Amino acid sequence: MRSITKAFPGVKALADVNLAVREGEIHAVCGENGAGKSTLMKVLSGVHPYGTYSGDIVYRGEPVRFHDIRASERAGIVIIHQELALAPNMSITENLFLGNEPRRHGAIDWKTAQRRARELMKLVGLQEDPDTLIRDIGVGKQQLVEIARAFAKEVRLLILDEPTAALNEHDSQHLLDLLRGTRERGITSIIISHKLNEIESIADTITILRDGRTIESLDVEADGVNEDRIVRGMVGRELSSRFPERTPDIGEVFFEVRDWTVRHPASDERLVCKGSSFHVRRGEIVGLAGLMGAGRTELAMSLFGRSYGTYVSGAVLVKGEEVELKSVADAIAHGLAYVSEDRKSIGLNLLDDVKTSIVAAKPSKIATRGVVDGVREYQVAEEYRGSLKIKTPSVDEGVVKLSGGNQQKVVLAKWMFTDPDLLILDEPTRGIDVGAKYEIYGIIQRLVSQHKGAVVISSELPELIGLCDRIYTVFEGTITGEVARRDADPELLMKQMTATKKSPTS
Template sequence: MTDHILQMRGITKTFPGVKALQDVNLAVRRGEIHAICGENGAGKSTLMKVLSGVYPHGTYEGEIRFDGELCRFSGIKDSERHGIVIIHQELALSPYLSIAENIFLGNERTSRGLIDWNRTNAEAAELLERVGLRENPVTAVMDIGVGKQQLVEIAKALSKRVRLLILDEPTAALNDEDSAHLLSLLRELRDEGITSVIISHKLNEIAAIADSTTIIRDGRTIETLDMRADQVTEDRIIAGMVGRSLENRYPPHEPKIGEEVLRIEDWTVHSPVQHDRAVVSGAGLTLRRGEIVGLAGLMGAGRTELAMSLFGRSYGVNISGRVYKDGREIRIGSVREAISHGIAYATEDRKRYGLNLIEDIKRNVSAAALKKLARHGWINGNEEHRVADGYRAGMNIKAPSVSAITGQLSGGNQQKVVLSKWIFTDPDVLILDEPTRGIDVGAKYEIYTIINQLADQGKAILVISSELPELLGLCDRIYAMSAGRITGELPRAEATQERLMQFMTREKE
């Protein structure tokens, strides 16, 4: 009999009107990396919240056995006492506290009722070394990047003597280098006997690191695959996730490219923190109607800074350069002016900047173009509902009505709400920053189809993405950025990952 550290049997979890999990079974072998795959809304995160005590015993049906013991966790603290630690996709770190304070928050190192700071910082330093971080333990978390924050979360888990580590989309917001380091660390932890469960939409990472993969679809367990013995491919996982094969991950598209609609010349942007440092320097690009243009670059290349500064100077100081719309120079001093000129920007961080998560779909869709719904200073509620419901149907947003709270939707459906909001402004230029981050392959295909349809309507679209295959599969033309400069431009027929990477790593001239 295989030695399982975790067995979950017949797990059923119901929310009002929705059965999120139905008779789900999961068995995880001791000392393995076990992946869980499924489309957005399939129930992956819900299952892990049941395991970790976020949803306590009594709120679900079924049983959990950990290390052979029947467990009825009443909360997170209870599961952590058994050595089960979950790291959520939204990191639970306090930005204003130091790294050491975050690691031992709720688990403080004390002496005679007072925090022993020498011991706290010394033990934090040992944990940081273990996860490969060289930061000073007294450094504030807000002063380190997202990749390093993810490692701090793992150090925090190690401080609790973790035996089963659960990671929900751990690399969703990381660049390739940080992702590779994190996956390498998980392998090291596996060698030390720590079992990991990883939820991820990045199938190439799962194929590279997982020993076993369980696929969940529509709240049910579909199958568990032995990644090594069965020689599982990405296409095999996709077929299990969506219930069908995706012969082509990018929908076919014949571009109908028209005249130039937007041109940027000599665009320079300085950091709002270090005013003498240019984060974008002398950038220039053009967009044409019906064209999908990609913008590639490594983390810190200046892609998002370029997009945000163009969108009403919502990032940066001492901005200079020229913007031409339909051949005429325009000035864009605010977000409102950008929208009035037919420019829209869908942020890479939909949860923080793109949506009001405590509001319903209807209010989010109408938020950027309320003037279109106003009559004598009042919003026409019936029209607002009609418009939002049209987008819900047209974009295939999976929600019972436009009164559904946006924060309760899956990532893919939230992204469709973001797109609906900006499409409602009727832009000529639509800038999409990481439009498929954190969503599954099925939802990605739907987003790609929507982007193609927008291009066919004559809109000029700029797609910023960290996934080079995505840019190559979707875009008609691709720019590359490095260190704040546009370093290359390639048409689709000439673009390859290798050529783009050469441009993306080019030093300043």
């Protein structure tokens, strides 16, 4: 890709970007949120068609001009987006060949489709019935279906945008091993990821983008590349610590959960929370650690106005008084806020602009006689835009146009606007670059420095260890242990995250 330039209204996403990928390699593209990585890959794959950008693409020695994604797929280029493009109510087989069905005598040849589906699934290590619906398999397996679908299209260049962002450690490792296998089969891969340890372990070459420009390309082996070297290229400076300095000022317990038990919404026989108890002190950041499916999100959502499952028993105490949080409005009224792990589906309305999104959780704060004050709305949005460093041309900009990191800051602003005493954050830095993570850690720390509290759910143990004052471990809907920051290490946490009996608290 030579001198690629791409502009959107109010912003230049790519400015004279160059990218050279060798056949058969795994090439990583790194950069902060908003650096232009996904836009560059959309240009390459025809999502942004020829004519909407300037510059040249040379593929296998020939200039190419893709007018749509089908044109790039015919050339053997397949992109797998961060938001998987699968039909949940259709089977694995139907998804594998959707729009590309094998035909015989003018009709779909389902016998051939089933046979080829089994071959493709075996290739990616997916051991499921081909008739299984997509909605009935986990995200990790859905990612494998996407890759198998790429193989069905006879892929030569596979583009993966944040392929492991939503995966647990086991599924991530399986996917990376699969990519290594595709390299051995002569398939070239381009991978976008914010997980720098994965990039370091799998990539042959790394190209770093910053502010829509190419900064450098590194040969991982020859240049002795490590995480610190990648970070320096991404942010333009040394990042001596991944977490801002903080001296905790921890006060009394102000939020407590006792014996919290909740049923699964679709099955009365299944408990997703089983007698869980924990507490939060003022000025404290508390972590919830657990493997995917352990019940961390279910616990958080059920506490936040019973947004998930069916309440069975247990009590919530705020400032020593038992309260009933039967709705989201009740939770907000008692000083709770919840930042969802799914910012695009639950955290934000992507049809709204930035200013509307920021005041959405409590518009009554700036309303007179039930009518929102537009001037005050704009002022509030501008205040948060500045204090949280939200990168947007204007608070009138649609949130859908922002990068993932800036969307996450808008979600944080929305809930901080409610002036919560307790902020619950579910995977707050998923899919976000190292620079934006540092800023979000600082936002959380500033909140608790105001004598408030935070609960952080994260699948990244180093994040919990570096950020939290105490960490609770969760396994199969039960809190199995409590570890102070000074005692926390990945091995101890992993033991308690897979323990069936409650461990002694530290």
